[in-house]
Amino acid sequence: MLRRNQVGLLIVLGIAFWAIVMLNIRLRPQAVLDPVQGLVPFIAAPVLGWVSVWLCKRIAKLAPEQLMPGVALAGAVAMLIDGVVLKWWAGLYGRDEQILRVAAAGLLWGYGIAFVVALLWLGWMRRPQM
Numbered sequence: 626m627l628r629r630n631q632v633g634l635l636i637v638l639g640i641a642f643w644a645i646v647m648l649n650i651r652l653r654p655q656a657v658l659d660p661v662q663g664l665v666p667f668i669a670a671p672v673l674g675w676v677s678v679w680l681c682k683r684i685a686k687l688a689p690e691q692l693m694p695g696v697a698l699a700g701a702v703a704m705l706i707d708g709v710v711l712k713w714w715a716g717l718y719g720r721d722e723q724i725l726r727v728a729a730a731g732l733l734w735g736y737g738i739a740f741v742v743a744l745l746w747l748g749w750m751r752r753p754q755m
Contacts, residue, residue, distance in 0.1 A: 627694055631685040635695050638681060639702025646703075646735070647710070647717060650728045654719045657727050666731050673735065674742035689747065696743040700736055707732055 627635070656662040666673075678696055681687060687695045707729075710717050715725055 627685075627687075627691055627698065631687065631691070631695065632698065634685045635681060635698045636702050638684060639699040640706065642677060642699065643703040643706045646732065647707075650718045650724070654721060654724045657724050657731070663727065663731075667734055670735050670738040671742060674739035675746075677739050678743045678746055692747050693743055696739065700739060704732075704736055 650657060653662075656665075677699070678692070681695050681699050682692060685691075685695050711725065711729060718725055718728055
């Protein structure tokens, strides 16, 4: 079970994760469509996922049994904001429909990778010690 202060920290982290990615899409829209630059976030996703899981663990001081709920909370906050903004205020990301579609694909990929990293991390943390 997450403590109240952990929930607050993870909500703030989820908002920060969303804002960083939104600003990247907004300030560099052509990079989303560029054949080379557009691949970078997909390739870097495991490293960025590891960093985001590490930040959740470190900042919220998560115990091993709190890792998945904590990462899920931060991710859910960011995903919910993405969903609302893409539906009603997509202009925050940009005006070009193709950029929005490709960016949304990148968002889904990034969230999925972060959750896989958290699952792998949890498996690694629970590995029997010799």
